[in-house]
Amino acid sequence: MLRLLLSRGVTVVAEAAFQDRVWRPGLEPLDELAELRVVQCHVDATVAHARRRLEPGAHAQVGDAVEDWEEAFASFDRLSVAAPSIDVDTRDGYTPSIDEIIDFVNRAEPNG
16 A cells, blocks of 8 residues: 555555564565655553553553563564664653654655
8 A cells, every 4th residue: 555655646654563574575665666754653661551551452462561561562673774763752742842753754865
């Protein structure tokens, strides 16, 4: 779907838990159609575990204990593609700010 939309000139935001081994093979070929930007949001396992109570059905594959979340976080393989990337801490709002994230996403590549 991403390839189809990009080939038609549509700007796309793809959101997922982008584990490298799953997503890199599919995203790298899209580089020819788009100026990829990667926004990697993160919190620590304790915060994620606490937030789970707010959305009970989410992340059902992770156990109920904080230790389960710590194990899941330790095994997560963050996306690694040859594209500009920014890390965003979502512990309490967004750091960097939403405006800074938007500036990053809209910034043209040096050769673009």
